[in-house]
Every structure is written in structure tokens, then in C-alpha cells.
Amino acid sequence: AQSVTQPDIHITVSEGASLELRCNYSYGATPYLFWYVQSPGQGLQLLLKYFSGDTLVQGIKGFEAEFKRSQSSFNLRKPSVHWSDAAEYFCAVGANAGGTSYGKLTFGQGTILTVHP
């Protein structure tokens, strides 16, 4: 069974500082990996995704993530955080069933990001 661990429940950074949110997954093959962001009372917005190919993926709002198979990780990074980035971030893994459409996503517990001015 697939699983996702986000070790940090809450992270606080200063505006302008760099950011790294950790995500570790468990899956028997190469997974589909996602990062979503959720603002309070809102739905989830997709930041970026990894399906295959280049292990460093670029997303929206200046975010990037790197897939490291040897570490079973997919950490999210941003070089300079803005106050508007304060939100909750979710890492998710989807089954890669040989290319067939199978949509169940397994989410981590989430990391709440607070940004200090």
C-alpha cells in the first residue's frame, strides 16, 4: 500500500528566506507525485507534479520539487518565500499502474507554513 509522510507539521520562516518542505513516500514502483497547497477554507490547488523524466520539476508560484528515488523523497523548495505563501501544503502520491488511469491519491498529513514579515 502506498503512503506519504510529511515529517514537519508546522514550519515558520521569515519573508524572503528559503523554504524546503519534506515529503517521503512509500510505493512499490515509480509513483506519480504531487504537491498541493490549501489556503484556509479553500480547496486544493496543484503546485506541481512528477510523472517521469527530469527529476527536478518546476511549478507555479516559483516552487520546485526534486524526486529522489534513492531517498524516496519529493521535497518542495522555494528560494524566497512571500507572505502570500502562508498556507497548508500537502504532498500526495498516486499509483502508476503502467500508464492506465487509476486516480486514487494518498495524501500526507500536511505542513502548515507560517511566514513572518
Add this chain to the structure above:
Amino acid sequence: NAGVMQNPRHLVRRRGQEARLRCSPMKGHSHVYWYRQLPEEGLKFMVYLQKENIIDESGMPKERFSAEFPKEGPSILRIQQVVRGDSAAYFCASSSQDRGNEQFFGPGTRLTVL
């Protein structure tokens, strides 16, 4: 192109009543997924449907919960005889047939059971 739509956005029910949550997928999307987010927790998969078919309901509680996605109209998640533990945010997501894992989420329905 409108996104995934869910209604109502907020729903209050008393214990024992029924809750009906609706989800209209993005235009052109034929796959719908329901997830539940309990307070202080991440999202948990409930059910995956295509038009007129339930593909995977492994995350759905065995009793009181049901889901459908008819040929016409929105997908419905139905909770009968609600209990306080059903209070949560329920999110719907949709995807197109050829991008099965790229899901777009609706704003959610926040269910409160009194």
C-alpha cells in the same frame, strides 16, 4: 472553463438526518473522486467513480455512505443518519480519461453535524 463545482459549500445537519453533497466535474472530465478531510488531518480517499460506475470504493465507510455519478447530472455523495463524527470537509476532484492522476479539486463542502 469552469472548475470543479461543489454545493452546498456549507451544510449543517442534526444527528440522524441525511446529507447530500453534490459535485459537478470540470467540463470534459469523466472521472470523479471524493475525499474527506477531518480536522487536523490530511485528505483521505473515499471513492472513485466514472459515469454510472463505481471503480473503487475502498475508502468508503461500509454503512450509511453511498456515492453515485449518473449519466446526466452531478456526482452525489450521500450520508444517511449522520453522526457527529461525520463532521468534516468533503472534497471532490475530477480528471479526464487520459490524465487519470492529474486531479483538479473543488472548493469542498464543510459538513457540520449538531
